[in-house]
Amino acid sequence: MVDHGPLVWFWRIMSADLDTVFAALADPTRRAILAMLLEDDMAVTDVAEPFEMSLAAISKHLGILTRAGLIAQEKRGRVKWCKLEPDAMRAASVWMQGFGQFEPVNLDAFERFLARELESGAEG
C-alpha cells in the first residue's frame, strides 16, 4: 500500500525498537491476533471474540502491538479497525537474517516439501 523508498526503509529499520517488537511477538495471544489480521482487517470486538479473556485485556494487547509498530488502528465511526503494519516485523526479520550465514532456509523449497508431505500424509 505504501510506496517506501529505500531511504525511508533504512531509517525505519534503524529506528525500529527491536526490544518492543520482539517483546510483542513473545506472547501467543498477540501472535494469534497477528495471524488473524493476516486474513483481514478487523474491529477490536471481533479480534477479541475468539479469546477467553476480557475485552480490556485484548485492548491492551492491541496497544502493545500498536506501540511495537506491528499493527495500526484507525477509528471509523465508533468502530476501531486494526490492520497489520508490516514494517516492524520486517525490521526484526532483517535483523534475524544477519544470522543467515548458516545456510538460510529456502522457504520456497520448504513450502513445496510441506505441501508434498501433507498431501501424501492425507492419502496414506
Add this chain to the structure above:
Amino acid sequence: MVDHGPLVWFWRIMSADLDTVFAALADPTRRAILAMLLEDDMAVTDVAEPFEMSLAAISKHLGILTRAGLIAQEKRGRVKWCKLEPDAMRAASVWMQGFGQFEPVNLDAFERFLARELESGAEG
C-alpha cells in the same frame, strides 16, 4: 554445519517454543551476545567481559538463550563454551515469513543499496 533432513526441520519448527525464542530476543544484552557469538564461539567469562554487569547476570542471560534453543553450551575442562544454535532463530524466522505476503524484503538488493549508500555517504 548440521545436515538436517526436512522432516527433522518440520518437527523442530512445530515443536519450537516461539514464546521463549521471541522473549529471549527481546533483550538487547542477549541480542548483543548472539551477535558476538556470530563471530566465534566464546567462553562465558569472555562473553561477559564487554558488559557492565555481573558475571552471574550474564550467566542467567546465557541460560535463557540456551533454554530458548538459540545457543548451546558445552563444558570442556573448567570452561563452558557457548556457540550459536541456528535452528531456533530459523523457526522464528519461518514463522515471521508467514507474513511475507507483503512484498518480502529483497535482502540482496537491500544490502547492495546500503553498501552504495554508506559508500557515497563516506565520500560526500
Add this chain to the structure above:
DNA sequence: GGCATATTCAACCGGATGGTTGACCATGGC
C-alpha cells in the same frame, strides 16, 4: 592437598507484564 580460576546457585529487590473488574467516554439509532 591447597589455591586460583570458571561458573552457577540462592536469596533478595524493584519494576514490568498479563490478567481482572468497574467506571468511564464516544458514537450511532430510535
Add this chain to the structure above:
DNA sequence: GCCATGGTCAACCATCCGGTTGAATATGCC
C-alpha cells in the same frame, strides 16, 4: 434525548524479569 454498542481507563493483583550480592561447586595447577 436516551439507550445500546464499541472501546478505553484506572486501580488492583499475582507473577515474571533483570539485576544485585555472597556462598557454593567444579576443575586445573603446583
